[in-house]
Amino acid sequence: MAIRSESGQSLEGVRADTSFFGHPRGLATLFFTEMWERFSYYGMRALLILFMTAGVAKGGLGFPVAKAAAIYGLYTAMVYLLSLPGGWVADRITGQRRAVLYGGILIAAGQFCLMAPGVAVFCVGLVVLVLGTGLLKPNVSTIVGQIYAQGDARRDSGFSIFYMGINLGALIAPIPIGWVGERISWRLGFGLAGVGMLAGVIQYVLGGKYLGSAGLLPGSGGDPAEARKQKRRAAFGALGALAVFVVLGALASAGAIEITAQTISNTLGVVLIAVTVGMFSWLLLGKGWSTVERKRSAAILVLFLSAAVFWSAFEQAGSSLNLFAERNTNRDVLGFLFPASWFQFVQPFFIITLAPAFAWLWLKLGRREPSSPAKFAWGLCFAGLGFAILVPASSMAMKGALVSSWWLVFTYLFHSLGELCLSPVGLSAMTKLAPARVAGMMMGLWFVSIGIGDYLGGRVTSFYESVSLPVLFGLVAGVAFVATAALVALSKPTVRLMSGVK
Numbered sequence: 277m278a279i280r281s282e283s284g285q286s287l288e289g290v291r292a293d294t295s296f297f298g299h300p301r302g303l304a305t306l307f308f309t310e311m312w313e314r315f316s317y318y319g320m321r322a323l324l325i326l327f328m329t330a331g332v333a334k335g336g337l338g339f340p341v342a343k344a345a346a347i348y349g350l351y352t353a354m355v356y357l358l359s360l361p362g363g364w365v366a367d368r369i370t371g372q373r374r375a376v377l378y379g380g381i382l383i384a385a386g387q388f389c390l391m392a393p394g395v396a397v398f399c400v401g402l403v404v405l406v407l408g409t410g411l412l413k414p415n416v417s418t419i420v421g422q423i424y425a426q427g428d429a430r431r432d433s434g435f436s437i438f439y440m441g442i443n444l445g446a447l448i449a450p451i452p453i454g455w456v457g458e459r460i461s462w463r464l465g466f467g468l469a470g471v472g473m474l475a476g477v478i479q480y481v482l483g484g485k486y487l488g489s490a491g492l493l494p495g496s497g498g499d500p501a502e503a504r505k506q507k508r509r510a511a512f513g514a515l516g517a518l519a520v521f522v523v524l525g526a527l528a529s530a531g532a533i534e535i536t537a538q539t540i541s542n543t544l545g546v547v548l549i550a551v552t553v554g555m556f557s558w559l560l561l562g563k564g565w566s567t568v569e570r571k572r573s574a575a576i577l578v579l580f581l582s583a584a585v586f587w588s589a590f591e592q593a594g595s596s597l598n599l600f601a602e603r604n605t606n607r608d609v610l611g612f613l614f615p616a617s618w619f620q621f622v623q624p625f626f627i628i629t630l631a632p633a634f635a636w637l638w639l640k641l642g643r644r645e646p647s648s649p650a651k652f653a654w655g656l657c658f659a660g661l662g663f664a665i666l667v668p669a670s671s672m673a674m675k676g677a678l679v680s681s682w683w684l685v686f687t688y689l690f691h692s693l694g695e696l697c698l699s700p701v702g703l704s705a706m707t708k709l710a711p712a713r714v715a716g717m718m719m720g721l722w723f724v725s726i727g728i729g730d731y732l733g734g735r736v737t738s739f740y741e742s743v744s745l746p747v748l749f750g751l752v753a754g755v756a757f758v759a760t761a762a763l764v765a766l767s768k769p770t771v772r773l774m775s776g777v778k
Contacts, residue, residue, distance in 0.1 A: 290488035291425045299434050300423045305483030307441035310416055312476025314445030319453030319469040321594040322617035327462045335462050342738045346541040348595050349734015351402050356727030358410025363720030372415035372491030380477040382408025387470030391463040414719040421707030422490040432704045436635035439700040440628055447624035454617030548728050555721055568775045572709040575773040578766055580725045582652045585759040586698055587729020589659040589752050590691050595737040604673035622685055626692035634696045648705045649767040653760050655698030660756030662690035663749045670745035708777045
C-alpha cells in the first residue's frame with residue numbers, strides 16, 4: 277500500500293501529476309519556498325560586505341576590507357557547510373519536510389536579529405541564519421528529487437525550473453532590499469529580507485498538501501526504536517558541540533587564546549578540508565557500500581572538486597565584484613546614481629531569461645546531450661571568461677577611471693551561462709548518484725562544495741586592497757581555465773564511474 281500524506285495524496289499520485297507546466301504541482305510549492313529563501317539570502321548578501329565596510333557615521337560597522345571579507349567568506353561558507361549536518365538531521369531525525377520548515381523559521385529570526393544595533397547581536401544573527409539555511413537548503417532540493425520517479429525524463433528539466441525559483445528570488449531581492457539598505461537604513465534592509473522568508477514559510481505550509489509523502493519520514497522509515505536511537509545520537513552530538521563552544525569561550529575569556537574573524541576563518545579552512553576528506557574517505561573506503569555506490573561516489577568527488585573551483589569564482593559577486601561595483605564602476609544613469617547592490621540583479625536576470633532555453637536544450641538534444649562532466653567543464657570555462665574580461669577593465673580602474681557598467685554586465689553574463697551549465701545539473705546529478713539511504717546528507721555534501729568556493733572567494737577578496745586588481749582577477753581566471761582543462765581530460769573516465777547514470 278502506498279504511504280499517504282495527511283492530505284491523502286500518495287507519492288505515486290504526486291509523481292503522475294502534470295499540472296505545473298507538465299510537472300508535479302508540488303514543484304510549485306518547492307519553487308516558491310526556494311524563491312523566498314533566496315530573496316532573503318541574496319538581498320542580505322547584497323548588503324553584507326557594503327554594510328560591514330561602511331563607516332560608523334553612515335550606519336555601518338566600519339570594518340577594514342580584510343576583516344569584512346573574512347567574515348563574509350566565513351558566513352557564506354558556513355551557510356553551505358551546515359547543509360551537511362542539516363541533511364543528516366533530516367535523514368535521521370526529522371525528515372526533509374520538517375527540516376525545511378524549521379530552517380525557514382530560523383532564517384527569518386536571523387534576519388530580524390540583524391536589525392538590532394551592536395556587533396554582538398549582528399554575530400548572533402549570522403549564526404542563526406547559518407543554522408536555518410543549513411536545514412533548509414539541502415532538504416528542499418532533496419524533496420524536489422523525491423517527487424520524480426527514478427528514470428523520469430522530466431527530472432533535469434524540473435530542476436532547471438526549480439533553479440528559476442532560486443534566481444527569481446535573487447532577481448527581485450536586490451532592488452527593494454538594496455534601495456532600502458543603501459538609501460534608508462541598512463538594518464531596515466535586513467528586516468525586509470526577513471519578511472520575505474516569512475512569506476516563504478507561510479506558502480510552504482499551505483502548499484504541503486501537494487507533496488504527498490515526499491520527505492515526511494526520516495531514514496528510520498518510521499521504526500520507533502530506530503528513531504529513538506537516532507535522536508539519542510543527535511543529542512550526544514549536540515551536547516558535544518556545545519561543550520566545545522563552552523570550552524573555547526572560557527579559554528577566550530581567560531585570555532588563553534585569541535578569537536578573531538581571521539582566526540575563525542583560518543580554522544574554517546582546516547575544517548572544510550577535514551570534512552571533505554572524511555566524507556569521501558567514508559564513501560570510498562568505508563564498509564557497507566556496493567561497488568556501484570563506490571564508483572558513483574568517485575564520480576561525485578570529481579564533480580565536487582570542479583564545483584568548488586567554479587563557486588570560488590562565481591560567488592565573488594557579493595564580495596570582490598560588489599566592491600568593484602561600489603568603488604570602480606560608473607553607476608550614473610542620466611544623473612541617477614543607482615546603488616551598487618543593484619548589480620546583484622543582473623546575474624539572476626540572465627538566469628531567468630536563459631534557463632528555459634537550457635531546459636529545452638537538454639531535452640531537445642536527447643541522446644546527444646553532453647554528459648554531466650562535460651557540462652561542468654563548460655561552466656568552469658565561462659567562469660574563467662567572466663574574470664578574464666575584467667582584467668583590462670581593472671587596469672583602467674587602477675589609473676583612477678570609473679569604468680563602464682557593461683564590463684560587470686558581461687562578466688555576469690558569462691558567469692550565468694556557467695551557472696546554468698553546472699548548478700542545476702549538479703543538483704540533479706546528486707539526486708541520481710547518491711546512495712538512497714544518505715540522500716539528504718549527500719545533497720548537503722554538494723552544498724559543502726559551494727561553501728568551499730565561498731570560503732576561497734572570501735579569501736581572495738581579502739587581498740582586494742593589497743594586490744593589483746588585474747593580477748587578482750587574472751589569477752582567478754587562470755585557475756578556472758586550468759580546472760577546465762583538467763575536467764575535460766577526466767570527463768570520459770568520470771562518465772564510466774557514473775555506472776549508467778545519465
